[in-house]
Amino acid sequence: SRASRKRECRIMATVSVCQYHRGGFSFENCKRNALLEADINKLGFSSPAARKTGTTICGVVYKDGVVLGADTRATEGMVVADKNCSKIHYISPNVYCCGAGTAADTEMTTQIISSNLELHSLSTGRLPRVATANRMLKQMLFRYQGYIGAALVLGGVDCTGPHLYSIYPHGSTDKLPYVTMGSGSLAAMAVFEDRYRPNMEEEEAKRLVRDAIAAGIFNDLGSGSNIDLCVITKGKVDYLRPHDVANKKGVRTGNYRYKHGTTGVLAKTVTPLNLEVVEENVQTMDTS
Amino acid sequence: MISAQAYGGNGKVKEYHYTGPVEHKFSPYAFNGGTVLAVAGEDFALVASDTRLSEGYSIHSRDSPKCYKLTDTTVIGCSGFHGDCLTLTKIIEARLKMYKHSNNKSMTSGAIAAMLSTILYGRRFFPYYVYNIIGGLDEEGDSETYKQDTYKAGGSASAMLQPLLDNQIGFKNMENVEQLPLSQEKAVQLVKDVFISAAERDVYTGDALKICIITKEGVREEIVPLRKD
Numbered sequence: 001s002r003a004s005r006k007r008e009c010r011i012m013a014t015v016s017v018c019q020y021h022r023g024g025f026s027f028e029n030c031k032r033n034a035l036l037e038a039d040i041n042k043l044g045f046s047s048p049a050a051r052k053t054g055t056t057i058c059g060v061v062y063k064d065g066v067v068l069g070a071d072t073r074a075t076e077g078m079v080v081a082d083k084n085c086s087k088i089h090y091i092s093p094n095v096y097c098c099g100a101g102t103a104a105d106t107e108m109t110t111q112i113i114s115s116n117l118e119l120h121s122l123s124t125g126r127l128p129r130v131a132t133a134n135r136m137l138k139q140m141l142f143r144y145q146g147y148i149g150a151a152l153v154l155g156g157v158d159c160t161g162p163h164l165y166s167i168y169p170h171g172s173t174d175k176l177p178y179v180t181m182g183s184g185s186l187a188a189m190a191v192f193e194d195r196y197r198p199n200m201e202e203e204e205a206k207r208l209v210r211d212a213i214a215a216g217i218f219n220d221l222g223s224g225s226n227i228d229l230c231v232i233t234k235g236k237v238d239y240l241r242p243h244d245v246a247n248k249k250g251v252r253t254g255n256y257r258y259k260h261g262t263t264g265v266l267a268k269t270v271t272p273l274n275l276e277v278v279e280e281n282v283q284t285m286d287t288s
Numbered sequence: 289m290i291s292a293q294a295y296g297g298n299g300k301v302k303e304y305h306y307t308g309p310v311e312h313k314f315s316p317y318a319f320n321g322g323t324v325l326a327v328a329g330e331d332f333a334l335v336a337s338d339t340r341l342s343e344g345y346s347i348h349s350r351d352s353p354k355c356y357k358l359t360d361t362t363v364i365g366c367s368g369f370h371g372d373c374l375t376l377t378k379i380i381e382a383r384l385k386m387y388k389h390s391n392n393k394s395m396t397s398g399a400i401a402a403m404l405s406t407i408l409y410g411r412r413f414f415p416y417y418v419y420n421i422i423g424g425l426d427e428e429g430d431s432e433t434y435k436q437d438t439y440k441a442g443g444s445a446s447a448m449l450q451p452l453l454d455n456q457i458g459f460k461n462m463e464n465v466e467q468l469p470l471s472q473e474k475a476v477q478l479v480k481d482v483f484i485s486a487a488e489r490d491v492y493t494g495d496a497l498k499i500c501i502i503t504k505e506g507v508r509e510e511i512v513p514l515r516k517d
Contacts, residue, residue: 054345073517075491078444078490078491078492079489079490079491080488080489080490080491083488183345217517218516218517219346219347220345220346221342221344221345221346221347221491221492222345222491223517224491224515224517225517246517247515247516247517249484249488250484250485250487250488250514250515251484252480252481252484252485253477253480253481254477254478254481256456256481258462259464261463261464262462262463262464262465263461263462263463264463
C-alpha cells in the first residue's frame with residue numbers, strides 16, 4: 001500500500017534514494033559512456049554499433065488492396081549478418097508493416113503496437129484500422145525523439161478501404177499511393193516513378209513491387225538475397241515468403257567436410273546419464 | 289533531452305552555441321572495395337580478384353577486374369582506392385619499360401616485388417591506399433626454395449578468405465590429414481569456392497571472378513560469375 005511504501009522509502013533513505021521510474025529512455029549513463037568511449041578510442045578500439053538492416057522496402061496501393069515488398073538481407077557494418085531475415089511484420093490480421101533501420105527497433109516496435117492494437121480491437125469489437133496503427137506508431141516514435149531507429153512502411157485494408165503509410169524514425173508520416181524506405185529506397189522509387197499507375201490489377205501490382213525490390217537488391221549493397229511480398233485485400237492476406245528467390249547461393253565444387261579425428265582430442269571423460277526417453281523431437285539445422 | 293552527444297570526451301557538458309569557424313575535412317581517399325587472392329604452387333601461380341567496383345552503398349561497375357598483367361610471368365592484384373590502383377599500376381608499367389630498355393631483359397617477379405616496396409615507401413607520408421599481391425613464376429626457380437605452397441588474400445573479404453586458405457592449403461588447425469601438395473586444378477577449384485563464399489557474406493565482393501593462371505606457357509584467364517546482389 002502507499003503508506004507502507006512511504007515508510008519503506010524513509011527507511012531506505014538512509015541507504016539509497018527512492019526515485020519513481022518516469023518511463024522512456026534513461027539517460028543516466030550518458031556521462032559515463034562518453035568518458036568510456038574517449039578512453040576506448042585512446043587505446044585504438046571502437047565501441048560496437050547497433051545492427052542495421054540496410055534495406056529496400058516498399059508498398060503500393062492497387063485496385064483491390066495493397067502490396068508490400070521487402071528484401072531479406074540484414075547487415076552488420078558491411079558484412080551480411082542474416083541472408084534470409086523477415087522484414088514484413090504482422091500488426092493485425094488485416095495490417096502488415098515492413099521495417100527498415102535498426103533491426104531490434106523495428107522488431108520490438110511492431111510487436112508492441114501489434115499487441116496494443118489487438119487489445120484495442122477487442123475493446124472496440126471491430127477489425128483494427130490502418131490509421132489507428134499509424135497513429136500509435138507515430139506517437140511512440142515521436143515520444144522517443146528519433147532514438148528508436150525504425151523507418152516503416154505500413155499497409156492494410158480496413159472497412160474504409162486500402163491504405164498505405166510511410167513512417168519515419170522521428171515520428172512523421174506520409175499517406176501515399178506508393179512509398180519506399182531503406183538504403184535501397186532510391187533504386188525502388190525509380191522503378192515506381194516509371195511504372196506506377198492508379199488502380200492496377202493484382203498481377204501488375206505484384207510485378208511492380210517485385211521489380212522495385214529487385215532494383216534495390218541488385219543496385220544497393222545494403223540489400224540482397226530474396227524478395228518477400230505481402231498482398232492484402234479485403235478478407236484475405238497472401239504472405240509470400242519468398243515470392244522470388246532472386247539470388248541462389250553459389251554451388252561449391254569442392255567437399256569441405258572433415259573426417260572424424262581432424263580436431264585433436266586432448267582428454268575424454270564419459271559420464272553416463274541414466275535417463276528415460278519420454279519424447280524425441282528432431283529439428284534439422286540449416287547447414288547450407 | 290540530454291544525450292551522449294552533449295557530453296565531450298572529458299565528461300563535461302559541451303556548450304551549445306556557435307563557437308566560430310568549423311573545420312570540415314576533405315578526405316583524399318575513397319574505398320572502392322574488391323578482394324584479391326594469390327596462390328603459388330610448384331609450377332604455377334594464380335592471381336584472382338572479383339570484378340565489382342563499389343563506393344558507399346552503390347556499385348560503380350560490375351566489370352572492373354583488379355588483376356593487372358605486368359609481364360608474361362607476373363600478375364599483380366590491386367584493390368582499395370581505385371584512383372591509387374590505376375596510378376600505381378601505371379607507374380609500375382613505366383618502370384618495367386625503363387628497366388627493360390636499360391638492362392635488356394624483363395624484370396623477374398621478385399625484382400618487381402622489391403621495386404614495388406620502394407615505390408610504396410616513397411609515399412610513406414601520403415600513402416597509396418592499395419592492397420597489393422604479386423603472383424608470378426621465376427625462370428630459374430630453384431624448386432627447393434618454392435617447395436612450400438604460398439597463398440595470400442587481400443582487400444575487403446581478406447579476413448574471411450585467409451583463415452580458410454590457412455586450413456585448406458596450409459593444413460593448419462587439423463590433425464591426421466594427408467598433406468598433399470597443391471595441384472593447379474585443386475587450386476583453381478578452391479579459389480572459385482572461396483570467392484563464392486566470400487560473395488555470400490561480404491557486400492563489396494560479387495558480380496564476377498577473374499582468375500589469371502600463370503604457367504611457363506604464359507598467362508591464361510578464366511571468368512566465373514558470382515552473386516550480383
